[in-house]
Amino acid sequence: MADIISNFPNDILCYILSFLPSQQVVATSVLSKRWNLLWRSVHSFDFDFGYHGRSIDTYEVDYYRFLFSMSSFLVWRDRNQPLHRFRLRCRSIFHSTSTCADIFNNFTSKSIKTAVSGFGRVQHIDLNLDSQMVMPSVVFTCKTLVVLRLAHITLSEISFVDLPSLKILHFDFVTVSEDLNLSQLLSGCPNLEDLEVKNMVCESKGTFVRLPKLVRASIDEHLLPLETVKNVEVLFIDWVMPPICPRNLDIDFLNLVELQLIVRFREDWPGVLRVLKHCPKLQTLVICINKINPELFVASYKEEDVRPYQQSVSACISSHLKSCCLKGYSGSVDEFQFARYVMENAKYLRTMKICIFGGKINMIRELFSFIKRSDICTLSFGYG
Template sequence: MAESSTQSKTKRHKLPPKNDAELDRISDLPDSLLCLILSFLPTKEAIATSILSNRWKLLWTLVPKLDLDTETIDPSVTFEHIVSKVLSLQQIASLRNFRLRFLFRSSSFVNHSYLHTWLLIAASRNVEELNLEIYFDWEALKWKPQKLPRSFLSCKSLVVLKLRGDIHIDFATDSSLSFQFPNLKILHLLYLFNLRECFSMLLSSCPVLEELSYEGDLDMICGFIYKIFVPTLKRLNITLRESEFYKLEINAPALEYFNFEGDLGDIKIHEKLDNLVEANVDIRTLESEFWRYYRHEKYCHKDRIFQLLAELNNVKFLSFLFHGAECVRFGHIDPLSYRNLVQLEFKVNDCNWHVLQDLLQNAPNLEILDVTKSYDCLEHDLGWKDPPDDLDDLSSHLKSLCYRGFEGLESEVGFLKYILKHARVLKKVTIQVSGGESKESVLEKLSLFPRRSTMCLFTVG
């Protein structure tokens, strides 16, 4: 009886044999769906599917996307040969996305005409998005920034253009150069070679541009003026490193998102930013030897810092970080109301507690406050000082407070005491401890502070 039961179980677990056609259901999907699946793969992996069966052999040639990178290509075959071969085998009239990233090494054979050919082929196929990255290593024997073909600079099908690395738009030797990008909405210019001669002209050729990202270093000559006058611009990302003596003029009344990181030059915003939703400002002021020896109010950038803050007073979400910007101890925020501000992220150090206080006094609707302790500016401890008047508006709106890097210093304790004493709708306080104090002792201290809110939850980590 037991044997019969065992045989019965064995029979139940047996599966009927299936032929290959039944197992390969994915190949029965339409070409459009299979091409969509392949479009999520790098081109190298998409091509590899051609060995699966005759059904897959040429499917990759119908994918309207190319993603080619020297880091993923077999070095025994030249990258130029592979890109040219792939482009010649493609069977599409329209190329939606073309990403090309390659590094010229010292041993590489560099034929600069290849790039022109590839870009012109992409333009002839009405490419919509181009992501081009070119790099030479430090040992390259024939370092030469790659020029974009003149005719490609009038590619009317482009919606997204991202350029990065050793790429040169040679306006200096060809003053008749012109740009036409009537459909371009997203433009990224990252560490390009000597872009300043044609920067403003390039932007003026993009009548519907909505997003601009610019990153650069050592490309800012003293006194040079960058102008970003784009009425349709909604998102602006600027990163400038090792570049202090420049002027940046912005006229973008439709701007909704503004991100700045780097050394603070002279930034002027011409139109009021009534539509501004989010601003992230991370100032890394270059401290030259001259500045270190002659620290004085007139040499500092405090006017620039507070002027920029004033320009952002309509923002809803603000992140403002300082790195070594000691000169802020000389200035104060203009008495402007940040009436729309609901979330503030602030990096506090010994020199800028008063800046945080100014912001809190002028942000009556602030709900979320995130403060991070910094170790910049250790020579002058201005400390937290309770405002002369209670922050009544703040106390009726602030719901969440996070403080990172708590060490139990007098300024930190004074700040936390003040907030807990006045914030009557505060629901959550998160403290991240740094230094010798244990989490338990910090939590015990906090529990002894007077609290206005009866529903506040403490978290110490």
């Protein structure tokens, strides 16, 4: 059988290899002389080390082999070739010991600086480290950076942010030092399109700049004023309810077509309805029901205890909603009532999905008995 792929130009082969983990990329060097040095020109650094599924007897040896393989990759690769992507996930049990942590953090910091400076021209940085490593400040002045995803890392001593090409910014379990705040970080990202900030420890102070090109946002509500995300098309938000602060309800989300909210108490549902009145073009609604003990909610009150909704039907429900999903549905009366409300009023609804969490069978059956406003609506069930 002819080896067709080896006849491709080096640029195409390197592009294909850039989608593989770096250790697999290096392994291709044994295929033939044609592939012997090809890995050195690949434009990505992609390493992943986890502790799950590893033998405790060989764990330490595996960990240091991993560090050695990362170091060798950077030492032997062609330094005249740019690094476009730098991805590192290292969840090590040794990060709790100072020596191992220092070795890893120093190496990672130097590697990131190499990727950003000189011939680096890095476009994509993705780090999930499970450590207290401080992100090199030089990253925040990288004019070529398009994607920045950080998890379990610390930001400190960042005096200036200038990321004119950045389109995707995701922070998860990121700790920001007292001398920094989120508004300062976002001020240097004028072309941001996708923003995700959650599980963060930081100050929310200063005047937040408008992000005119922002399309998608996933945020913890206390971290950002809603003015910052009011023009997005897709919004996932951990909204603290009840009560919803009146200032939040003054904001209209005129471009919003997809919304995901979290409900923790039965009293949250009227608040959800008030929010929907400010989303006139909404087409997709996902409600994540996250009650502490849903079984207690089912047994703690009777159906007659739940009062009918007093608000008029919002424009998005009556004229635009096409898809609705209730996750964590336990069959409590408040959940049942909201599901019925949507199906009886959404005349363009196409799909209604109920993801069950310990729901009562009789309430699930009753959902099928509703007279649906939409003739094309499909009711389906799942778990979760």
